[in-house]
Amino acid sequence: MADKQDEKKITPRSEDFAGWYNDIVLRAELADYSPVRGCIVFRPDGFAIWEALRDELDRRIKKTGARNAYFPVFIPQSFLKKEAQHVEGFAPEVAVVTHGGGKELEEPLIVRPTSETIINHMFAQWIHSHRDLPLMVNQWCNVVRWEMRTRIFLRTAEFLWQEGHTAHATRDEAERETLTMLEVYRNFAEEFLAIPIAAGRKSAAERFPGAEETYTIESLMGDGRALQCGTSHFLGQNFARAFEIRFLDENNQMVHPWQTSWGVSTRLLGAIIMTHGDDQGLRLPPAVASTQAVIVPIWRKADDRDAVLKAARAALSALEKADIRARLDEREGVTPGFKYNDWEMRGVPLRIEIGPRDVASGEAVMARRDIAGAAGKSKASLEGIAGHAKSLLAEIQKNLLLQARAAMTANTHQVDSYARLQEQMSGEGGGGFADIYWCGRAECETKIREETRATCRAIPLNQSLVAGKCVVCGEPASERALFAKAY
Ligand SMILES: [Zn+2]
Structure with missing residues (x-):
């Protein structure tokens, strides 16, 4: 194929x-x-x-x-x-x-x-x-x-x-x-x-x-x-x-x-x-995914087909009963590998693989979209598949936020000089958030925008009042602000 x-x-x-x-x-x-x-x-x-x-x-x-x-x-x-x-x-x-x-x-x-x-x-x-x-x-x-x-x-x-x-x-x-x-x-x-x-x-x-x-x-x-x-x-x-x-x-x-x-x-x-999203495509938080779990049946020999599909349909019905938005990929003429890639690209949070050996052992392979490779795979009993899927979806929802927050934190830099700000914002891509003291004056904001293309994105609320010096003009600044290149 x-x-x-x-x-x-x-x-x-x-x-x-x-x-x-x-x-x-x-x-x-x-x-x-x-x-x-x-x-x-x-x-x-x-x-x-x-x-x-x-x-x-x-x-x-x-x-x-x-x-x-x-x-x-x-x-x-x-x-x-x-x-x-x-x-x-x-x-x-x-x-x-x-x-x-x-x-x-x-x-x-x-x-x-x-x-x-x-x-x-x-x-x-x-x-x-x-x-x-x-x-x-x-x-x-x-x-x-x-x-x-x-x-x-x-x-x-x-x-x-x-x-x-x-x-x-x-x-x-x-x-x-x-x-x-x-x-x-x-x-x-x-x-x-x-x-x-x-x-x-x-x-x-x-x-x-x-x-x-x-x-x-x-x-x-x-x-x-x-x-x-x-x-x-x-x-x-x-x-x-x-x-x-x-x-x-x-x-x-x-x-x-x-x-x-x-x-x-x-x-x-x-x-x-x-x-x-990642190199494989979309990754959807389960809360917004129209398909939260996709079941991919696997068989090579025609003899296995009926047993695998029967187990897959039973799993689908169990998931649907538990209000999980699920579907069964029964497409013929494409390999399981093709289906995996396709659903990964479309961002489906959870993939459930069921093959002849799984049917024999009463299990399925659960593959999480938020964790790539073997680390994201686990086995679940076919009998308790809905409960297992539900808890995995809840974990995926939380983990996607944790991953994104870690990326945001890693890409947010407290910058205390204008030279460092320029350095952070140099280059074609984004530069993350620069967390800087800014005096609040339009001249300093304009200078930053014109020279680094970064704009003031937000001045966080309820800051503790440790005063500092504006990174642009050196005048007293009572607040920090987040600057970044923006869409
Ligand atoms: Zn200033």
Whole structure:
């Protein structure tokens, strides 16, 4: 039997990270390019990952008290202009609809790049009294930003996301909500996606247009570049003023509410690939894998076929009964070796091999995707296979986070001189996180960006106040910040 695998090997990660990434996306059938430049097609295997993470995050968001709603994709162009920083930030990348039904529109419509404007327009009509607060809505939708340089999942003209928008009676309550969501995102990324997070505040230059403060969850990808995985914004009263949202407070005064917005997007699919993938392909955390365990039956002689398949089908049914998302690879005409490689490439966390000798001894071989080679293999009795698989999947979920965290820690360096920072960020790839004292001034941040291409990714919260000196200017700095080259 000819092994077709060799002619389709994916580019090794260490050789060409971008080539490797594209190979995985296409070969694992997660997504494809579309005829519209900058837009992608989510294929079922990719969309299933999105659905799994969406469902779980949706549950967690609802637990905080927000409820789902849906607002239109079209927004009157004039709305964007109401908040000065917001228009400056988004105007260059909005798509504008000028014609509908064969006629020129009286007012052009923009395709939402984010929904602050239209949601706040509605909030102004719904919020009248302190009894209407807090108002907390979330929407799952697509947004469009006309990106010039696109990359599947990471930067596309159209992407999917959730955007939460809340209004509160007091500044304090809104600030707490911003941090609550930051923590929801951090937990979700670590527990569900096995992606280790550095959380913190953004610098003024990296803030969301129109926000008073932006908080972020950042992670480090396999090539040492940082990826922003989600953001939570404290909007102050900026949008409430722009959209004239007022309510009668407990002292009978008309005042503006305090607001937040927060979101994560399909970019997280890119984060999963780049955090966990290896030279063999994708490695999916069991929580998001649409196939958590695949059974590969092995036989050479026709006589063995029936007994092996019978045992494999019994194992499949046991796994399914235990709510494990499992499948049996009954394909004929390809070798077991081909199947192993194929499922490894697709990132299935657990492979179960059943051959004639296993059937005879009442056992199966369990091969973990997170640990390569013999070290990742163990035997399980066919009788207790579901329980065994379940505990292995839980271990794999935890281990992927541990592996990723170890990689992030190894790639985070406390740097105390500008020369060392330059050295760390030299070269074509990423340089990991540089953990530096920074005085907080824009000049020093700009110098770093222009000379090393690293940007301020996050200023960690609750730092102990041991003051130091800015690595750029030598002036006193009260905080450390994480800088990195980023996607
Ligand atoms: Zn400085």
